[in-house]
Amino acid sequence: MIREAEVLVIGGGPAGLCAAAAAASLGAKVLVCERDYVPGGQLVKQTHKFFGSEKQYAGDRGIHIGKMLVEEALANPNIEILTEATVLGIYEDGIVTVLHDNKHLKIRSKKTIVTTGASEKFLAFPGNDLPGIYGAGAVQTLMNVAGVKPAERVLMVGAGNIGLIVSYQLMQAGVEVAGIIEAAPRIGGYLVHASKVRRAGVPIRTGYTVKEAYGNGKLEGVIICRLDEKWQQIPGTEEDIPCDTLCLAVGLTPLTELCWQAGCQMAYIRELSGHVPLVNENLETTVPGIYAAGDVSGIEEASSAMVEGRLAGYAAAESLGYEPEKAKELKEAAAAELSELRSGPTGARILAGLEKSASLLAARKGGE
Amino acid sequence: MRIEQHPILEFDRGEKVTFFFNGQEIDGYTEETIAAALHAAGIRELGHSPELHRPRGLFCAIGNCSSCFMTVDGQPNVRVCVTKVKAGMHVEEQEGKGVIRND
Numbered sequence: 001m002i003r004e005a006e007v008l009v010i011g012g013g014p015a016g017l018c019a020a021a022a023a024a025s026l027g028a029k030v031l032v033c034e035r036d037y038v039p040g041g042q043l044v045k046q047t048h049k050f051f052g053s054e055k056q057y058a059g060d061r062g063i064h065i066g067k068m069l070v071e072e073a074l075a076n077p078n079i080e081i082l083t084e085a086t087v088l089g090i091y092e093d094g095i096v097t098v099l100h101d102n103k104h105l106k107i108r109s110k111k112t113i114v115t116t117g118a119s120e121k122f123l124a125f126p127g128n129d130l131p132g133i134y135g136a137g138a139v140q141t142l143m144n145v146a147g148v149k150p151a152e153r154v155l156m157v158g159a160g161n162i163g164l165i166v167s168y169q170l171m172q173a174g175v176e177v178a179g180i181i182e183a184a185p186r187i188g189g190y191l192v193h194a195s196k197v198r199r200a201g202v203p204i205r206t207g208y209t210v211k212e213a214y215g216n217g218k219l220e221g222v223i224i225c226r227l228d229e230k231w232q233q234i235p236g237t238e239e240d241i242p243c244d245t246l247c248l249a250v251g252l253t254p255l256t257e258l259c260w261q262a263g264c265q266m267a268y269i270r271e272l273s274g275h276v277p278l279v280n281e282n283l284e285t286t287v288p289g290i291y292a293a294g295d296v297s298g299i300e301e302a303s304s305a306m307v308e309g310r311l312a313g314y315a316a317a318e319s320l321g322y323e324p325e326k327a328k329e330l331k332e333a334a335a336a337e338l339s340e341l342r343s344g345p346t347g348a349r350i351l352a353g354l355e356k357s358a359s360l361l362a363a364r365k366g367g368e
Numbered sequence: 369m370r371i372e373q374h375p376i377l378e379f380d381r382g383e384k385v386t387f388f389f390n391g392q393e394i395d396g397y398t399e400e401t402i403a404a405a406l407h408a409a410g411i412r413e414l415g416h417s418p419e420l421h422r423p424r425g426l427f428c429a430i431g432n433c434s435s436c437f438m439t440v441d442g443q444p445n446v447r448v449c450v451t452k453v454k455a456g457m458h459v460e461e462q463e464g465k466g467v468i469r470n471d
């Protein structure tokens with residue numbers, strides 16, 4: 001049996017929940033497929049307070065924002081959330097297949113919004129597959145969702161916001177943080193986060209990388225070394241850091257498998273952190289009726305993912321004929337919010353990436 | 369080890385039960401994942417790679433990377449990082465790539 005859906009949202013994280021709420025607010029019936037037990041995406045483990053403006057819940061903790069978005073969605077009669085539902089494929093005839101409850105569901109949707117988010121990047125070094133080497137997000141899940149102390153002593157790789165924030169959260173969970181190493185010559189994350197971990201006595205060492213990890217059956221220590229200005233390891237600078245856990249916070253990459261499979265035009269855009277689907281001002285991909293919002297179309301922050309989700313949700317409802325005037329207004333307001341969010345230095349990089357994406361899209365149209 | 373006191377969070381772990389890891393009895397809670405329960409018991413080596421037999425643990429903890437595949441109640445390739453504990457369940461290290469049962 002094929003199930004019908006007006007708007008199908010793939011992924012119940014910040015972008016997906018906001019997309020669902022936006023489309024539903026204009027009258028569309030929305031089905032959200034979420035692969036986890038609970039919707040909320042990675043907000044469920046983010047105990048830190050958000051930046052941005054009040055519209056994106058600045059000052060509130062990620063966990064509370066997630067809870068609020070989920071409660072809102074669950075209370076809306078136009079939204080149905082299917083949890084433990086992993087979307088497997090988007091086919092040419094518009095059928096979306098889903099693994100749910102050990103069954104293979106088929107869904108035919110009028111509009112599909114892909115909000116699959118991102119996955120953590122890996123790093124190449126000898127011994128990188130030892131148990132005890134995790135993505136920083138994994139450690140965050142273990143300690144903040146499961147409440148399990150993930151380690152005794154951790155070395156963190158990456159001084160971007162995730163590396164800094166997770167280091168602080170590890171200390172809150174009673175874990176010793178041996179240090180944070182960062183290959184770049186500068187700390188990438190916000191100074192306020194860096195100061196907080198430094199005040200707690202954690203050294204942040206820039207210009208360092210992992211040379212190798214060692215251990216018998218599980219991680220026992222890591223050899224780090226300095227990098228020269230050409231990012232090459234400097235012999236003789238090795239140091240042995242005994243630790244039972246190594247956390248990799250070396251960036252995220254968009255989870256775009258479904259976009260590739262659906263035949264969306266993709267492009268590698270460095271500023272957006274990988275291959276991303278090209279989208280227009282409505283966040284619609286080159287496959288009509290398929291939208292992409294949040295990290296899947298470029299790594300940014302949860303705050304912008306939420307606004308992108310809303311924009312895509314309004315656009316999808318509008319294209320189904322729901323309240324076109326109101327939709328247009330709401331879309332414009334969301335676009336303005338995004339511009340505001342992207343007005344800082346990090347935003348400049350995102351804007352450069354989006355510009356590349358727009359010119360590729362224009363070139364494609366010109367070639368038709 | 370489980371975190372009992374946290375400055376921000378409280379944990380609702382559900383009901384305490386026991387299950388089996390390679391035949392050994394382990395404590396777990398019904399609202400936690402198999403991977404979390406094993407970690408709490410100090411077990412981080414969840415299996416071995418199919419070809420070179422190198423030890424394997426958890427990497428992503430959100431059901432994405434397939435590093436934590438184990439056999440659960442006879443079913444292979446279960447992502448234990450997103451599968452909850454059930455009383456009496458048998459969790460075992462998987463041999464090779466696993467065989468899908470036809471029942």
